[in-house]
Amino acid sequence: MNLFILVWNYLKARPLNTVLNIVLLSLGIAVITILLLFNNQLQQKISENARGIDLVVGAKGSPLQLILCNIFHIDFPTGNIKLSEAEKVARNRLVKKAIPMALGDSYNGYRIIGTTQAYPAIYGAEIAQGEWWQKNMEVTIGANVADVLQLKLGDGFTSQHGLTQDGHAHDEQKFVVKGILKRSNSVLDNLILTNVESIWLVHEVHHETDGQHEEEKHEAHGEADHDHAHDADFKPSSLIPSVAAGDSIKEITSLLVQYRSPMGAIQMPRWVNGQSSLQAASPAFETARLFSILGVGVDILKGFAYVLIFISALSIFIALYNSLKERKYDLAIMRSMGAARSTLVVTILMEGSVLTLMGSAIGLLFGHGVLQVMSVFVEETQKAGISGIVFYPEEWIILVGSLLLGLLCAIIPAVQAYRTDISKVLAGNG
Amino acid sequence: MNPANPAPAIEVRNLLYSYTTDKVLRFPDLHVNKGGQCLLLGESGSGKTTLLHLIGGLLKPGQGMIRIGDTDITKLSEHKLDHFRGQHIGFVFQKNHLITALTVKKNLLMAPFLAGVSHDEARVQTVLQELGLAEKANADVRQLSHGQAQRVAIARAVLNKPDVILADEPTSALDDKNCDRVIELLLSVAKQNQSTLLIATHDQRLKSKIAQQIIL
Known part of the structure; x- marks a missing residue:
């Protein structure tokens, strides 16, 4: 007792x-x-997903949408920006690193992101199987994508236009899985990564524009011999080397920016927003705003x-x-x-x-x-x-x-x- | 010590108790031998219950001495008195006051637990057997008959083998047959456990059972 x-x-x-x-x-x-x-x-x-990204530059629209779309990959893009304008931003002396992002396609609800390998590097991503994408139409996929969609190395798939599952299929071009990432508990787990050119390719083939031929020519050139010097008049873009600098047709969705110094936080947003077609959004500021909205x-x-x-x-x-x-x-x-x-x-x-x-x-x-x-x-x-x-x-x-x-x-x-x-x-x- | 005059188990001298400043109760001196039995007789309101509570340490007297064995309990602090009561005194009340949330056995086990003595499974079985409650050990106390409940209350009072058993009107609500049974039971368990028995009652039927009587 x-x-x-x-x-x-x-x-x-x-x-x-x-x-x-x-x-x-x-x-x-x-x-x-x-x-x-x-x-x-x-x-x-x-905060983990926004780590290492100081500013997102994209088309005008809602700054919160820009952040949600380009960092957390949950909202839709605000629109496209010209590659030439993005290059201008990237050239700013306050910018340490600028990473291009091209969105617009998905596969079974998982987004396909056209970018450079600097993007997964922000999150310290490592390869679990296979390797990083090298050529056009090669993809490296996140751990969740591989698990849920049962994708293995060498598997091929065609993307859907848009970020939802009901978009029409881009059947003409097949993506091939080259690598699978280790789980990083970041947005990368749910993304399919490829180069920017592949995103252009699936869209341009569909629209049969003139740009396609030009693109394929450049690509063929690049593939034939990477180390070979380009034509004398060809100056590669600082963001996407297969494209000529100052290209007036190519577009991307956004540019992720890392500042060189804290000075960037003061000057960059004002400078970018001062340009007619561009908008800059700070992840820190926008997520704080999001939380104050959710907070109610x-x-x-x-x-x-x-x-x-x-x-x-x-x-x-x-x-x-x-x-x-x-x-x-x-x-x-x-x-x-x-x-x-x-x-x-x-x-x-x-x-x-x-x-x-x-x-x-x-x-x-x-x-x-x-x-x-x-x-x-x-x-x-x-x-x-x-x-x-x-x-x-x-x-x-x-x-x-x-x-x-x-x-x-x-x-x-x-x-x-x-x-x-x-x-x-x-x-x-x- | 004189063998003709054995050591008292209960001794009360010059006891005064006041409910309010102008109403003072004066009690006659009392002396019950070890192992003896005594009746406290008197009408309702005569102070029987008050005296019983004073002897049991439930009330503090205004003046006087109360000895249980060798201890003058009027000198004890409240905490020591609680402890003393648990170890040396067993109470049987007119209403049984069992804890309804507990089974028969757990009701009994409360006695050693609250008195701070270790509980002895064999002792519990023995007491239950003595009182004819062996098969009721795990019964819900709400399902017991009045007689059974009273036996549980008596079992609880004797479980710690107290020096003194104080019973307050244990029989007044009972018919003659049950009255006889309860008083016989009290006398026999008191004897078995070598406890001194003091019963406060106005029940005239008990007069023939116990020789030593004090009238208030």
């Missing part, structure tokens, strides 16, 4: 009341836990969770307070059997805290469980790399907080137990 067994039996003796209190509290705690896990992981993913919804959910927790605390207090009336004989009998006043106080405090600890433990488990189920069954959560099996130190605060809440609910009933006049109660007039 010990006090825990006693408390446990008291809780078992009122099963409906106990279950109600635990369910109320655990729902509140579960909502808090889900918000905590989701928010923390999202922020972590966002998060705050409402949080408020709801706190209301649930408050109601459960009130309910626990009322349950303890009422049960004390029925239990004053029990308390007096316990005193007659040698229990000190402090033992009664500890019993009541324990009852409150066992309830809230159980509620919060179940709530934490439930929160993790819901998120884990979501990460398995909801594709978007999966793509965002959010998991339920991640633990944060804040969860200790939830546990300790709920313990304190239980003690708080039990304090007034415990004081009453302390003050019980045993003689009066046992004489039947207490």
Whole structure:
């Protein structure tokens, strides 16, 4: 026999009341836990994915859209920019690194990104199997893409136009898987990487423009002998060497920029935005803005969770307070059997805290469980790399907080137990 | 020590208790031998229960001395008194006051636990057997008959082999047959456990059972 067994039996003796209190509290705690896990992981993913990219330069439109599309690969492009204008930006002395991005095609919902190998290098990506893409129409794919679409080295596929699965197929050209990346827990896991020329190729073949022939000529030239000197009048573009510098036709979606010095953060955005057709967006600024927009919804959910927790605390207090009336004989009998006043106080405090600890433990488990189920069954959560099996130190605060809440609910009933006049109660007039 | 005058188990001298400043209860001196039995008789309101609670340390007297064995319990601090009560005194009340959330056995086990003595499984079985409750060990106390519940309360009071058993109106709600059974039971368990028995009652039926009587 010990006090825990006693408390446990008291809780078992009122099963409906106990279950109600635990369910109320655990729902509140579960909502808090889900918000905590989701928010923390999202922020972590966002800062990891935006790491190393100081500025995104693209077509005019929503700056948030520009960031979402070109860094997180979840929104649609704002439009295209001329390669020649992108080169101008890249030549700026404040720019340390400029990476071209060409979007527009996808395969079964996974985006195909035309870029250079500097792009995966930002994330420190490594090859798991095969090698990096070299020639046109070769791709290196992210770990999730390989897993979900069951793609192996040497497999071929045709892309769909657009970033959704219902775009029309670009059947004329087949991409070939050359390499598979190691999992990096970044956006790369969900991307299909190739060179910019391949993106132009699938679109130009389709549209049968003049540019195609020019493109193929350049390409053939390049493939024939890479080290061979180009024609005397051919000055390669600094961004895409197979194209002549200052090309007036070619377009890309955006340019990811790394500054040479902090000075860039002050001067570059203003300078780029001053040019008629370009827009610059800072990932840091835009993601902060995104979070402040999301924050309203998060705050409402949080408020709801706190209301649930408050109601459960009130309910626990009322349950303890009422049960004390029925239990004053029990308390007096316990005193007659040698229990000190402090033992009664500890019993009541324990009852409150066992309830809230159980509620919060179940709530934490439930929160993790819901998120884990979501990460398995909801594709978007999966793509965002959010998991339920991640633990944060804040969860200790939830546990300790709920313990304190239980003690708080039990304090007034415990004081009453302390003050019980045993003689009066046992004489039947207490 | 004089063998003709054995050591008292309960001794009360010059005891005063005041509910309020103007209402003072004065109790006669009391002396019960070790292993003896004594009836406290008196009408309702005469202070029987108060005296019993004073002797059991549930109330603090205004003045006077109460000795249980060698200990003057009026000199003990509240915490020491709680401990003393758990180890040396067993209570039987008119209402049984079992803890309804616990089974019969767990109700019994509360006694050694709260008294701070180690519990002895064999002792629990023995007491349950003595009181005819062996097959009720894991029963829900709410399902017991009145008589069974009273036997559980008696079992709980004697489990720690207390020096003194204090019973407050143990028979007043019972018919003659059950009254006889309960008093016989109390006398026999007190004897088996070598406990001194003090019963406060206004039940005249008990007069013939116990020789030493004090009238308040």
